[in-house]
Amino acid sequence: MTKEIIISGFGGQGVVSSGIILAYAGLIEDKHVTFFPSYGAEMRGGTANCSVVVSGEPVASPIVSNPDIVIIMNEPSLTRFEPTVKPEGMLLYNKTLIKSQPKRKDITVIPIEANAIAEELGQGRVANMVMLGTMIKKTGLLSLETLKNAQRKRFTKANEEQLTLNDKALEKGYGLLENFK
């Protein structure tokens, strides 16, 4: 089983962190992983994306051109990455910030009020955690417990309050599909 994932959004939305957390989580579950960020003339407020591959076997290419799963945090990323998703793949998008509707009929589309939910929890910037929670629930790729451990490996300097909030956001995202058809 190999899952190729692209996460994309504005700089500052935690796109790179989400990717690293997924990679850590894969490592914790003894899977083969690669993480590759778009780097270059990136800036806060500009676009950022990263590719993550999680696999049962050694990863050939760390470069993902046709992802199985995309996590879309903002409007420009939807335009850019919706056409690249593999048929029968999955697209999760941040409905709070994205007004367009995804057009593809051959993939599973999951709208998530990520920023609204994150604000309710008390902090907009945990929107990425909400998205990750929903993604692992829907795909069964990694366990919730692993993701909670992985975010602690990523944010080694964060205080316990923030880490707990991240856990809550992951749980909230994980639980969302109860009401989703």
Add this chain to the structure above:
Amino acid sequence: MAEKKLMYGNHAIVEGVLAAGCRFFAGYPITPQNEIPELMSIRMNEIGGVFVQTGSEVAAINMLFGAAAAGKRAMTSSSSPGISLMQEGISYIAGADIPVLVVNVVRGGPGLGNIAPAQSDYYQATRGGGHGDYFTITLAPNSAQDLYEFPRLAFELAEKYRNPALILADGLLGQMMEPVELSDELVDPNSLAENEWALSGCKGRERRIVRSYDLRPGKLEEWNLRRIEKYEKIKKNEQRFEATDCDDADLVIVAYGTCSRVSDAAVKMARDKGFKVGLLRPITLWPFPWDVFADMSKRIENFLVVEMSCGQMIDDVKLATECRSKIHFHGRPGGGVPTPPEVYKEIEKVLGGAQ
């Protein structure tokens, strides 16, 4: 089992260099390898080594010359334009037969180019790079694990042959994160035997001289011919490569570094569709693994060379296969990185439609 850590490629180089017992780094910042000097400045301080951010790349390579002439394991890292600036120093070091490690995290060129991954410094790396008749032992990693392990191999080869060694990475390998299995056998710098040429202080012994020039008539010629003997030994003993699925192949892809990872995925796609395709990945770029090409070209009809350049390694493939096989090429210059479907299409072009 040893501990596995998720690491940036650039960070893996730092830990690999320290694990190899190197305690001297001099360098000047440049993207996409800045994570190397950044972490090195912290780690050398922790471990009691030397970290110098020099005023320029020229200063860095000359400091390296000095540290290595004193018999110590010493390294620098840079990216393409910075490595160009170092060429004079590398030539001097090669001329003085001194082992050092230089890491090039290649970016798009020529000129200032861009900061995207590239493989366009292949000629420079494998043809000496600076002036004069010389070669540097050149290793091509393709994973964070390689980036961790190759510094040690590079130092060992460099010292065995008294020759500069180069690790040729690229921006993608440096910026990517992968799990790395750390070694529990770290080299203690104090355990390394003193080289018989090292300038370690001549009190109580005969004086030693390290230099790259000899003005006496005929002497430099003799010296260079002796160096050629050394190169012949390296060529004979140190060719390294990795061959996958080549035995029954109608086409073998030749790629190193990032391109070998991308091509590996393309080979899997092709095999799934019934094409008999293999992958030959040179690990040493100099010495190039000529022998395996000479052998394979007797039965392999097609080689497809994939590079992030306008085509440089392809010359070595042509030389090594001596016109026995057809050589095809797919290249992405200026920071372009090929994708697996793109390489797969090239395979289809050569071998025809789906099998």
